Amino acid sequence: MEKVGYGIIGCGAIAPVHARSLAEIPEGKLVAVSDVVKDNAERLAQEFGAIPYTDYREMLKRDDIQAVSLCVPSGLRVEIAEACAAAGKHILAEKPLEVTVERIDRMIRAADEAGVYLGCVFQSRFADGAAKLREAIDTGRFGKLVLGDAYIKWYRTQEYYQSGAWRGTRKLDGGGALMNQGIHQVDLLLWYMGQPRTVHAQTALVGHEGLEVEDLACVTLTFENGAMGVIEASTAIWPGHDARIEVHGTEGSVILEAGEIKFWKFKNEFPEDETIRQSIGKEAALGSGAGDPLSNLKHEGHRRQIQDFIRAILEKRPPRVQGKEARLAVEVIEAAYRSAATGKTVELTK
Ligand SMILES: NC(=O)c1ccc[n+]([C@@H]2O[C@H](COP(=O)([O-])OP(=O)(O)OC[C@H]3O[C@@H](n4cnc5c(N)ncnc54)[C@H](O)[C@@H]3O)[C@@H](O)[C@H]2O)c1
Incomplete structure (x- = not known):
């Protein structure tokens, strides 16, 4: 089966929900994770069998990653999304997509120009x-x-x-x-x-x-x-x-x-x-x-949405929740x- 190689940027509270979801999606494989805090990256990597990075730009050089979840704080996504798009990676950003419409428009532009999908987690x-x-x-x-x-x-x-x-x-x-x-x-x-x-x-x-x-x-x-x-x-x-x-x-x-x-x-x-x-x-x-x-958050919603995002990549059709729509x-x-x-x-x- 063709699998989409996946990376996670930001290894805090919500990141394990993405990793757990990926472990249950046959068409996806978590390859690497990245966090500026080394311990956070290593902890998540160890639990889910991934490779840890402290610099997401290094992680984005990998050819075996096609899609990335952005789980960093909300107002830190735009520059990272621009780097992901420039590296040709599809982007699934946590909610809110970013903290202002101006910054969201930069993300949408970067994804459009690079021809990658930009999705937003609204599980x-x-x-x-x-x-x-x-x-x-x-x-x-x-x-x-x-x-x-x-x-x-x-x-x-x-x-x-x-x-x-x-x-x-x-x-x-x-x-x-x-x-x-x-x-x-x-x-x-x-x-x-x-x-x-x-x-x-x-x-x-x-x-x-x-x-x-x-x-x-x-x-x-x-x-x-x-x-x-x-x-x-x-x-x-x-x-x-x-x-x-x-x-x-x-x-x-x-x-x-x-x-x-x-x-x-x-x-x-x-x-x-x-x-x-x-x-x-x-x-x-x-x-x-x-x-x-988080104590009450089941990962089923994320699993369904991440699976849709991965299938969108494989089927070459837009994901169900696109950045353009999440902007509103x-x-x-x-x-x-x-x-x-x-x-x-x-x-x-x-
Ligand atoms: N969908 C949901 O239901 C849901 C639930 C919780 C959080 N979230 C969203 O997820 C995002 C993260 O929230 P959280 O609670 O996990 O926050 P958190 O503070 O627990 O985790 C953020 C992580 O990002 C890391 N980080 C910061 N800057 C970075 C950078 N430049 N590169 C790599 N890593 C970096 C931090 O070290 C930290 O480990 C927020 O935008 C939040 O709104 C969504």
Whole structure:
């Protein structure tokens, strides 16, 4: 079987989730890993049988690597992505793709010019319930979309923010409850509701000390299709609740919690609707992250997405979550920060 040789840059908390996923993907093989902290690279390499590097540029010289996961802090990806593209490697970047649209556009340009794929990890899209909801939208089952909401009422300790110098900083985390934790649900909401027209937001720091970013945000949105919506995001709510997405239309309503269907009802009932309702609580859960960043994160979502990325390379077709599409979540969050800073509603253009 043809295998895609794979590298990981950044060997911190999320990197083992990529490595574990790769170990279960027959079409992929983890070849090497790289981290500026030697111990981090060596630990991951030893656990997963890979070659450690402290300089990713050396790792990128290898001919047996075709694709790379970028697991470095969010605001450090653009230069690394440009080097990967220049070396002809396909790039799967963790979320958010980068911390500003300007930096994301540099990544997209570099990938386009080099003819490599640029994907962004939004593993929530690969949850069974999340995908079923998208199908229902594509087949027009909601009638006219009326409201789309994302609620991320999570908890992060002060120690979490102190566990890495980059966490909670504007430059490297890019933002707080919206940009780091909430972005999965923001992406899902936009995947379902489409292009927003306006964004209005308020943000605050209420439950932590010394952060440059928000741990509380309330955002209202209007969408091009005439619908409205809200995003509520926090990391200051104890004990933390599963993130929730609600999509409501004139002919149906669906509610997801941690990517799983909790409510599913349409005016025009299909035979499979009852089966879907019967399966509530029995889907393969991908974990929630509500109270703790990783202890509850299953790698199944990453496995599905990394497998799609690898198959995209082998089949010479774009991956399911392309950088160009992942850009919108950061554009909307940047607009929310602008609105919160000025008190004004921000208009977005397509
Ligand atoms: N998809 C998800 O659910 C999910 C979950 C957690 C984190 N993440 C994302 O993953 C990224 C990393 O988060 P983390 O929690 O693993 O952070 P972390 O601080 O635990 O790990 C980052 C690692 O990158 C290394 N690093 C820094 N600069 C480097 C460079 N120039 N070259 C190579 N290595 C470098 C650090 O030494 C560290 O080992 C963030 O962007 C975060 O948003 C995504």
